[in-house]
Amino acid sequence: MDRVQIIISLITTSVAVLGFVVACISLSITMRHNKVQRDDAELERKEKSKAINKEQMNHAVAQLQSDSLSTRMSALFVLQNLWRHLDRIDIENLVSILSVYMREHIEKQDYLLTDSYRKGVHKDVNLVSSILSNIFDALSFRADLSRLQAEKVDLQNLQLRGVNLSCANLENANILHTNLRGANLSQAKGLTASDLRFAEIDDTTIIDEELLLNYLRMKTNPPPVNDLHFRSKAVELGYKRILTERTAQQISDWEKSQTRKAEIVQLKAQLEEANAQQETAGH
DSSP, rough: OHHHHHHHHHHHHHHHHHHHHHHHHHHHHHHHHHHEEEHHHHHHHHHHHHHHHHHHOOOHHHHHTTTTTHHHHHHHHHHHHGGGGSSSHHHHHHHHHHHHHHHHHHHHHGGOOOOOOOOOOOOOHHHHHHHHHHHHHOOOOOBBOOBBBTTBHHHTBBOOOTTTTTBOOTTTTTTTTTOTOBBOOOOOOOOOOOHHTTTOOOSSSSSOOOHHHHHHHHOOOSSOOSSSHHHHOOOTTTGGGGHOOOEEEEHEEEHHHHHHHHHHHHHHHHHHHHHHHHHHHHH
């Protein structure tokens, strides 16, 4: 009898354990199924959101062809808020589109400077420059305005951070307070150190070395003793990229020689002072 009860007890326990295991497996399968459903729903939501964002971008881009400034401005405000939610490839395409828009509108005749009246850049170009600069700050995508024909064009106060202006014609262009940090100005035509003096540049701005040196000479006070002295001052200002390895060694040697010269002058003064004291004691 005891043996029968033990067997029955074992069977009951086994059934209970088996039921628990089955319940756990069932719960795990249900949880996994629910997670898959949630993931699928989230993926579907993201895909729908991407599709909607891309549709909004395409619609706004189409409106940029309008002759109405207010229509173009409305489209640009949409793009200003929308680009952060786009895929990288769509953002790259947007940068290309806005670069073309900016080039076409900057090169229009109504941006030319005149002696009697200076026309400021239109609000739409200003907003485009702001959008492109923000994209550059976030993703380092450069707007391409290389070979831009901007002779005697008013670019005052524009945000041109990171813009590629290589080989652009900037002869007599107005770049007063224009933000050119990170911009590529290599081989830009007509650009002078005096022009750069009133723009906003830093060590990330790509400038031909001679132009950069002339610009920095204007900022160095007091004037440098010689070119190596100036270059050492430029390094102190943070413009280390103008140095080649050879130039860096020349600056180091020059600074050492200046230290030695100062030490020699000091020793001569001490010697003269000692001689004067001996002569005074002799008398």
